[in-house]
Structure formats: C-alpha cells, structure tokens
Amino acid sequence: MSRPLRLGVGIGWRPEIDLTVERLPGVDFVEVVAENLRADQLPESLRLLRERGVPVLPHGVTLSLGGAEPVDRQRVAHLASVAQALDAPLVSDHVCFVRAGGLDSGHLMPVPRTRDALDVLVANVRAAQAELPVPLALENVAALLEWPDNELTEGQFLASLVERTDCRLLIDVANLYANARNVRTDPAEFLDAIPLERLAYVHVAGGHEHGGVYHDTHAHPVLPEVLDLLRELRSRVEPPGVLLERDDNYPTDTELAEELAAIRAVLAER
Amino acid sequence: MTEPQRDRLAARQAELLRALLAGGEPPQGFDPAQLRVEANALLAKRRSVAAMLAPEVADALGQRFRPLFDEYAAAHPRAVDSGARADAAAFAEWTMARGELPAPADKSRRWWQLRRS
Numbered sequence: 181m182s183r184p185l186r187l188g189v190g191i192g193w194r195p196e197i198d199l200t201v202e203r204l205p206g207v208d209f210v211e212v213v214a215e216n217l218r219a220d221q222l223p224e225s226l227r228l229l230r231e232r233g234v235p236v237l238p239h240g241v242t243l244s245l246g247g248a249e250p251v252d253r254q255r256v257a258h259l260a261s262v263a264q265a266l267d268a269p270l271v272s273d274h275v276c277f278v279r280a281g282g283l284d285s286g287h288l289m290p291v292p293r294t295r296d297a298l299d300v301l302v303a304n305v306r307a308a309q310a311e312l313p314v315p316l317a318l319e320n321v322a323a324l325l326e327w328p329d330n331e332l333t334e335g336q337f338l339a340s341l342v343e344r345t346d347c348r349l350l351i352d353v354a355n356l357y358a359n360a361r362n363v364r365t366d367p368a369e370f371l372d373a374i375p376l377e378r379l380a381y382v383h384v385a386g387g388h389e390h391g392g393v394y395h396d397t398h399a400h401p402v403l404p405e406v407l408d409l410l411r412e413l414r415s416r417v418e419p420p421g422v423l424l425e426r427d428d429n430y431p432t433d434t435e436l437a438e439e440l441a442a443i444r445a446v447l448a449e450r
Numbered sequence: 451m452t453e454p455q456r457d458r459l460a461a462r463q464a465e466l467l468r469a470l471l472a473g474g475e476p477p478q479g480f481d482p483a484q485l486r487v488e489a490n491a492l493l494a495k496r497r498s499v500a501a502m503l504a505p506e507v508a509d510a511l512g513q514r515f516r517p518l519f520d521e522y523a524a525a526h527p528r529a530v531d532s533g534a535r536a537d538a539a540a541f542a543e544w545t546m547a548r549g550e551l552p553a554p555a556d557k558s559r560r561w562w563q564l565r566r567s
Contacts, residue, residue, distance in 0.1 A: 247463065248457075248459040248460035249456070249460070250456075277463055279530045280460065280464045280466070280467045281460070281465075281467055281468060282464075282529055283464075283467040283468065283471050283472065283527050283528065284528045284529065284530045284532065285467055285471065285492055286492060286528060286534070287491070287492055287495045289463075289466075289467075292459070292462060295455075296454075296455040296458050297455075297459050299452050299455045300452050300455050300459050324484060324487050324488040324491055325480060325481065325484035325485060325488045326480075326481065327479075327480075328478070328479025328480060329462065391487075393487050395491065428498075
C-alpha cells in the first residue's frame with residue numbers, strides 16, 4: 181500500500197475567490213468542483229497555481245455513487261479528463277446519491293446504511309475506479325435525516341466500503357459534527373471505526389444553527405467545535421492534508437487567512 | 451450480481467425523493483420533522499442556485515422571488531436530465547408566462563442572458 185500523499189493545508193478554489201486563493205499565504209493545495217470545469221478550458225487562475233506546483237484536486241458532486249443506478253460513465257470520464265488536465269494525484273466524490281426515480285435532489289443525500297446499499301455502492305465505486313487514472317477518495321456527507329433502514333453505523337459502513345474497494349477516505353469533520361448534532365452519530369465511534377491509514381485528506385467548513393438543526397452551509401465561519409473534531413482526529417492520525425471549504429457569503433481575505441491559520445494551529449499542537 | 455439490491459434500493463431512494471421534492475407520501479419509518487427540514491434545505495439550495503445563475507430575475511422580482519420560486523419548484527421538481535442552468539431558465543420563463551416579469555424587449559434574448567451582453 182502506498183504512503184499517503186503529503187498535501188498540507190489548502191482551500192477550495194472557487195471562481196469568486198480566485199485572486200484571493202492565489203494571494204493567500206501558505207496555500208499548499210486546492211480543490212475544485214470538477215463539474216464546473218472543462219478539461220480543455222481551465223481557468224487562468226488554476227493554470228497559474230499549477231505552474232507554481234500547487235496540487236489541484238478535482239472534487240466530484242454528481243457521480244451519485246450511492247445511487248441505485250449503475251454509475252454514469254460519462255460523468256466518470258469527465259472527472260478523469262479534469263484529473264488528467266490538472267495532473268491531479270487523486271480525485272474525490274461522496275458517499276451519497278443525488279438521483280433517484282427520475283428526480284435530481286440537487287444536493288448530496290445520505291444513503292441508507294444497509295447491506296443492500298453497501299453492495300450497490302461497492303459495485304459503483306469499483307466501476308468508477310476502473311475508469312479513473314488516479315485513486316478515488318470518498319467523503320462522508322452531512323445528513324439532515326436518518327434512514328430507518330440503517331443496519332450499520334456510519335463508521336462501520338465506511339470501513340466496509342474501504343475494505344471492499346480499497347478507496348481512500350476524505351473525512352469532513354464539519355459533516356461529522358453536523359451528523360453528531362442532527363442524526364446522533366457518535367464522533368469517537370466514527371473515528372475509531374474508520375481505517376484512518378486510508379485517509380487522503382480532511383475537509384473543514386463553517387455552518388450555522390437554524391431551528392435547532394445544524395446546517396453545513398459553507399457560508400459561515402468554522403465553529404470551534406469543528407476544530408475540536410479536527411483535533412480529535414489528529415490525536416489518532418496525522419492528516420496528510422486539511423482543506424477549508426467556503427462556497428458563499430465570502431469573507432475578507434484576512435478572515436479566510438485567519439481560518440487557515442486556526443487549522444494550522446490545531447495541526448501544530450503538541 | 452447486484453440486481454436485487456439495486457431494485458430494492460431504487461424503490462426506497464425514489465420514494466424518499468418523491469416525498470422531499472414532489473409532494474409524495476412520506477416514506478415509512480422516517481421522522482416527519484427530519485423530512486420537513488430536509489425538504490426545506492433542498493428547496494433553499496435550489497432557490498439559491500437559481501438566484502446565483504440568474505441574478506437579474508431574482509433582482510427584478512425582489513420580495514416576490516422567494517414565494518414565486520417556491521411555488522414553481524413545488525410544481526416542477528427537477529428532473530435528472532435538467533441541469534441547474536436549465537432550471538433557472540425555466541423559472542424565468544414561468545414567471546414571464548404568469549406576467550410576473552415583462553418579456554424582454556429583444557425577443558432573441560432571455561432574462562438569464564442579459565448579464566452576458
């Protein structure tokens with residue numbers, strides 16, 4: 181098994197903050213939403229970052245690997261073409277579904293954690309892996325509802341997925357926080373259950389509470405509780421990379437730099 | 451072979467999305483409060499994407515944007531072959547058909563294309 185790639189601290193590249201991302205000090209890597217890119221028309225900002233040697237990791241949001249339908253090969257081919265254009269060391273998507281019964285949810289939906297769903301997910305992930313030029317990392321999503329069908333904990337489900345597909349993990353500690361708040365996931369049990377040696381990198385993001393529910397908005401500051409979970413994860417394994425996601429309601433460059441500094445501070449703790 | 455698993459999963463996932471997006475019956479066993487929260491979150495996400503892709507339409511509608519979009523979305527759940535851009539465009543057409551927005555003077559242009567002129 182290959183050693184995980186050292187990535188460092190990064191931020192999600194978005195067109196709205198392209199200059200900010202270029203200017204921010206100490207951005208070791210970035211991530212881009214693969215569906216928003218075309219391999220033959222890469223934004224100038226990403227070319228610049230690549231010229232500087234900054235890894236750019238494509239992040240998929242529409243493979244629907246947890247969906248009941250076989251994986252859409254065109255979507256996988258798109259992700260592969262973007263990965264090749266960026267010379268990316270790995271790509272990612274989510275443990276979720278976004279399409280069912282002819283409808284598009286428009287957002288990442290949790291899959292029922294059943295043995296049926298695991299079999300289907302494993303088959304879809306293997307089909308995607310066969311068409312991808314680089315390793316695939318899969319991310320835990322934030323759930324606002326619980327499937328009554330669940331037979332496994334989220335940690336057990338992800339552990340089985342890794343065991344059967346040899347995929348990497350992209351662990352989002354903000355999603356873990358959201359699930360602890362909203363659907364009673366036990367973060368310690370989750371971190372104990374997943375194979376942390378397969379960790380590719382970590383997501384950190386902000387959110388807010390509304391009506392007693394925590395919403396993973398990527399449009400608010402990162403909560404101290406989310407950094408606590410990063411700390412908890414780091415007490416078990418040195419994460420190869422940690423990436424801040426901000427998708428809306430963009431703050432000043434200074435505030436983003438402070439959020440990156442807060443992540444660095446957690447990683448530097450003894 | 452994963453056919454039986456796929457069939458069972460397909461039925462459950464379709465039932466859930468119909469309930470969340472298309473006014474379908476709540477699937478058995480789910481917490482009704484969680485279904486409401488999820489349905490509202492998906493609607494809010496779709497609305498914010500439409501506002502981002504066609505800000506002229508959202509700006510022109512002002513306070514009416516949100517109730518009109520929510521009414522449109524309830525009647526037109528997004529089909530798998532319809533992208534977010536097509537959704538924003540369809541909403542603009544829908545508002546014009548209802549007389550909520552004037553049709554653009556230049557018939558060859560659409561509301562959501564004005565920004566790119």
